[in-house]
Structure formats: structure tokens, C-alpha cells
Amino acid sequence: TCIEVRADGEIIALDAGSGIRSLGIALEKEFQSQPIRLSLLITHAHWDHIQGLPFFAPAYEKKNEIRVRGYDGVDMSFGEIMAEPMKAPFFPIAMRELSARVEIKKLTEMEFCVGKVQVRARFVNHPGICAGYRLFTSTGSIAFLPDHEPYRFLHSARANGMSPEQAKKTAPEERIALVEFLRGSDILILDAQYTDTEYESHVGWGHGSVSSAVSLALDAEVRRLLLFHHDPSHDDAMIDAMVHDARQLIRESGKDLEVDAAREGEEILLPAAQTKSPK
Missing domain, CATH: 3.60.15.10 (Ribonuclease Z/Hydroxyacylglutathione hydrolase-like)
Incomplete structure (x- = not known):
């Protein structure tokens, strides 16, 4: 990564x-x-x-x-x-x-600057301490959550000694906060390691699925989603099929969202017209 x-x-x-x-x-x-x-x-x-x-x-x-x-x-x-x-x-x-x-x-701190680039951080749902970053630049914002599992399984529950009832209450609150953290991102690079079927046998492993990635991106109204953290057992054909499934979910939602698979060596430019300042 x-x-x-x-x-x-x-x-x-x-x-x-x-x-x-x-x-x-x-x-x-x-x-x-x-x-x-x-x-x-x-x-x-x-x-x-x-x-x-x-x-x-x-x-x-x-x-x-x-x-x-x-x-x-x-x-x-x-x-x-x-x-x-x-x-x-x-x-x-x-x-x-x-x-x-x-x-x-x-x-x-959870907010800091790298030169003129403002950075916000948030701890995400993954074993141990794991941060996601959002970079606000003069031409747009980029969110990077390479390792994140949907809140169906809450990794912090055991570490913080939560009861099942507390975890059930905390999980949706965490997701709402994450949606706000990501809202309006021009690019979201997000963990989508598994197909939905694969995820059912990997709950608690710390990684996301196609539908969970699309759902989060749609709720946060991001412009473009890049499926990331590809499973080592997936070949290009499998990744293409996952992108196809993601696009189908977006069509069914009736909302606008570009989605692609992240590719090694790919270069993406953000034109200045897309500038969004942090609130």
C-alpha cells in the first residue's frame, strides 16, 4: 500500500x-x-x-x-x-x-497541516489503531481509508470492554460520524477487498466489501470511489466483475457516483474547478 x-x-x-x-x-x-x-x-x-x-x-x-x-x-x-x-x-x-x-x-491531533494542505484524520474500524486521512488541497479533497470494515462488526468493542448492547448502539453512531468525515470528498480510496459473498465468511477480519464501500460512498456524497485493498487471490477479471457489481448498485440507487478499481501506477488529476474547502 x-x-x-x-x-x-x-x-x-x-x-x-x-x-x-x-x-x-x-x-x-x-x-x-x-x-x-x-x-x-x-x-x-x-x-x-x-x-x-x-x-x-x-x-x-x-x-x-x-x-x-x-x-x-x-x-x-x-x-x-x-x-x-x-x-x-x-x-x-x-x-x-x-x-x-x-x-x-x-x-x-486529528487535524494538522502539511504545508498548505490541511489534513484531517479519523480512527476507522480495523484491528488495533488504524487511521484514515482526508487531505484538503486547493484543487479538491482526497480521502484514504485503505483498511476499514463495515460497522456490522465493531473492532473497538472488545478493546474497550463494551457489552453487546453498547456495541450495538455505538456502531451506527460511528458510521454516521464517518459519513460526515467523508462527506463531499472528490476521491475516496476505500477498502473493498471482498465480494459480498466472500465477506460473509470474513466478518471480523478488518476489511470491507463491494456493497459496503458503495453504500458508504453514496451516503457521504463523494464524487469518485476507488475500490482498494484488492484481495491477493483476485485476478483482473475478478476485480472487473467487482467494479461491474459496484456500478450496478449505483444505478439501482439512482444516485451519481463514479467508481473504478485502483490500479498500480494510475495518475488522477483534480481540476481546480472542483475545489471544496473544509467546513
Whole structure:
């Protein structure tokens, strides 16, 4: 998992899964001898969101500056989380030995700025501590929820010692709050790992389905939905079928929503006419 956002003079990477290796190669080719200044926002500590950072080539060049931000985990600080993949005996170079200026700092607020880009965060429904981000730029807003399960199963219930009655009351309140967090997003990148049939045997695994993704996007009145976190067992034909199902659900709703599957290497531009300021 790795998404690059360029807006208002900033380069922002969302998560540092294996895809950040390709991002690093592309950035070095583009910038050559010029310094690279990048902010990296981490949603959570699961391996597929952090394991690519040791292979991010710009981190090994003195001229580059990398600001890494994220939230503490359940039993581990954010600094410890980011250092873990580069600890001996698993990796030969420690985080502190990287040549670039790498600043790792935990987030304590749910709203902050990266340059002129305003960022809002919200904890989502996934095992452990997991954030979703919404970036407000001069040309529109992008919401990124790569790992999120519909509130039919509430992951925070056990951690917070909720009774079944409390969880039943809390779940719809959480969904309403998430809808408001996402409302009016120009692009929503959202977990839709499973078909609806597959989800029935994966309740509680921390991931979403096609219909839950479409329902959330429609309720939040987003402009474009990108189905994300593809299941490793799904080939292109399966992903195309899931997109077809999503579009059918939208037609049946009578509402307007563009939907596609996220694709590796795809570039999406937000024209300035779509600007929506945060409220």
C-alpha cells in the first residue's frame, strides 16, 4: 500500500508498503541531483503498510528530507513501530543509520497541516489503531481509508470492554460520524477487498466489501470511489466483475457516483474547478 499525492507544492506519501520502493525509484529519476522533500503519513502498523520503507531509495541520500507521521499503536509508540522493520537481525541497516534527514514524529491531533494542505484524520474500524486521512488541497479533497470494515462488526468493542448492547448502539453512531468525515470528498480510496459473498465468511477480519464501500460512498456524497485493498487471490477479471457489481448498485440507487478499481501506477488529476474547502 502506497499512494502519492502532489498538491500545493507538497509531496505526500500515504503508507509505506511495498509500493514505496517504486515511488522512490521514480522520484530519484525525476529529481536527480535535486533534493527530495516528502511527507509520509502512516495509517497503521500492519506490515503491508510499513514494510517498504527500508527499500525507499531516497532515504539513503543526504540531500533528502523525509517527515514521517502517524499515531501510536496499542502497545508500541509510533517511533518504535517505524524502527521495527529495520531492526537486527531482520535488516542490516538501522533507522538511525539512514543518510537522509528522516524525522519521525507521532501525531497527537486529528487535524494538522502539511504545508498548505490541511489534513484531517479519523480512527476507522480495523484491528488495533488504524487511521484514515482526508487531505484538503486547493484543487479538491482526497480521502484514504485503505483498511476499514463495515460497522456490522465493531473492532473497538472488545478493546474497550463494551457489552453487546453498547456495541450495538455505538456502531451506527460511528458510521454516521464517518459519513460526515467523508462527506463531499472528490476521491475516496476505500477498502473493498471482498465480494459480498466472500465477506460473509470474513466478518471480523478488518476489511470491507463491494456493497459496503458503495453504500458508504453514496451516503457521504463523494464524487469518485476507488475500490482498494484488492484481495491477493483476485485476478483482473475478478476485480472487473467487482467494479461491474459496484456500478450496478449505483444505478439501482439512482444516485451519481463514479467508481473504478485502483490500479498500480494510475495518475488522477483534480481540476481546480472542483475545489471544496473544509467546513
